[in-house]
Amino acid sequence: MVPTHYHLILSALLFTIGTMGVLLRRNTIIIFMSVELMLNAVNLSFVALAQHWGSMDGQLIVFFVMAVAAAEAAVGLAIILMVFRTKETVNADELNLMHG
């Protein structure tokens, strides 16, 4: 049996990679994918810890997260699509409407 901390270390690595992707990449699609990566890193932690403690709670929450992530993906991709239609770019540096 794989020790729980292995899962947690992997989860942390995946989360860090996701975070770096969100912060450093400029393509909005990639950023979006990185967010998904972060979510799934957390999912991994949940199931690992659920296994570790012998509790179903973590596994339950994972289903919630997956359901929400699916919805988010639909909405998020629709937004990116609309942004591309109006601005003709998905480069995060050029999307600075919030600069005011």
Place this chain on the structure above:
Amino acid sequence: MEHASTAIQATIQAVSYLRWIVFFPLIGVLFNIFVAPKLGRRAINLVAPGVILAAFAFAWTAFEQLGELPPGSALVDNIYPWITAGQLHVDFSLRVDALTAVMILIITGVGALIHIYSTGYMAHDEDVARYFTYLNLFTASMLLLVLGENLLLLFVGWEGVGLCSYLLIGFWYTDDEKASAGKKAFIVNRVGDAGFLLGMFLLFWTLVANGVWTLSFSEIQRAIAEHPGIISGGIATAICLLLFIGATGKSAQVPLYVWLPDAMAGPTPVSALIHAATMVTAGIYMIARLHFLYDLSPSALAIVAYVAASTAILAASIALVQTDIKKVLAYSTVSQLGYMFLGVGVGAYGAGIFYLMTHAFFKALLFLGAGSVIHGMSDEQDIRKMGGLWKKMPWTFATFLVAWLAICGIPPLSGYHSKDLILEEAYLNQHLQLLYWVGVIGAGMTAFYMSRLFFVTFLGHNRADHDVAHHIHESPWSMVFPLVVLAVLSFGGGNLPLVHWLEPIFHHGHAGEVPQMIAWLPTVAGAVGIALAYFMYGATTKAVEGMNTEPVGIHNLLWNKWYVDEIYDATVVRFTAWLADWFWKGVDTQVIDGTVNGTARLMEYWGSATRILQTGNVQNYALSFLVGVTVILFLGVYLW
């Protein structure tokens, strides 16, 4: 014990028509504001005096009804509960007793005559609607002042007359000097009002400390009668003196008399109504109304008497040399008000009110006569340019003659009866007998300056410019009629049994007999003053011509009114202006504006420093999130 018996018989009768005495002039106010400008001069001339006559009719009804009740009775019109706060109940309630009955008759009676006179005097003025608005409002305020059953209502009227005085003095507001005179009157009155308010607070505080929650005159009087120790001597003195400060402002006594002579900037009928017959008597009325309070403090009464006597002499000395007909009358008013205060100061409230009434008659007559002269002389006020008017203005001359003899105290006219009464009462007061002699000297001075005014204005030959002299005419009947009525009152008003009528209020009859010589001395002083003035100004024209020369010595001092205005300017006015300047430039501009502007500047600096953080780039914000979350997690894990 004799008072106890009258107190049992005395009744308080509830009526509901007293309110109309106040409401009618107020209706006039509304009419003059909203309706009159569309209807024009004829309607105004009808309504403005009409509402005062209506008020007079109600006042007369009240007087008649009161006369049928036993002495000491009163009529009360309780309109509605005005203020209810905890145990304090102040009603909007009007009350007519013997004292108020006299006052409302004077105010509406003399007031109606002056309104009628004004229709003639203001016939050539554009703004006659505004004029009568103020005049009606003034009458309403003054009536509220004397009818109010409690100190608060009195104060409402008190402020109202002050406001109207300001409005009417500055009636011709385009003239800077007249506008300033209005402001001066308002500000000087405000100084007195501050004292009045403090006195009222102190009285209320003292009563409440003893469980008496009231501001009503009758209830205060009853509380003092039932629990004599409720207000101690020292507190009573303080209350009375604070209220007296208010009276010195309103009734033009030393040291706050300075506004009254300047108040002559207003139209002459205003001077007659406000600054001679009614408003300035508010202070005397107030003290007479609160006589039960002043009786607690002989020292306060003594101070009132001393201030009064010094005012009488000071103002009379200034009046000796003035050449503006209205200025002479103005200082004469200040001086005569001093006599009234002398009357109340020696405890003879009835005599003070008696003189208030007769003075209202003949001083209103003097001012209206002066107004008639000014009207006829094409707005000339300098007596050096008058003279010989008896031929051209016979009615004005004849009525002025009556008023002149009345104010000089010549028997059997009204001034003789009333002023002598005050002086006799002063003589009978052992502690204040000195003031009798001051009063006698003042009577002589009064006779001198009034005779000087009379001789120079009406006798001799005319000294006006040719154009003016050509135009001199007798005034229209609307102006002459009030003069004649007032002349009759000035002649016979002294025979009214006013002191007896007021006895149930003040419980103070005639204190006793004085020696024959003492009784006649004021009259003799008056006769000497007239004779002296006749030899200087009547029999020869030399002194009249001498009036054009530059005044020197004591004459110069009097000509410049003892430099009181200059002294006030150098001390109080300059100091206040300096203080205001300091607060403006020091406190306001630097501290307050500095704080406000400094806060704004700090925010601006902070904003410009932090605005670079708003890039609009989502990833920068996300980085901030990450840093923040990381820091919080570290703090959570390692510190907590």
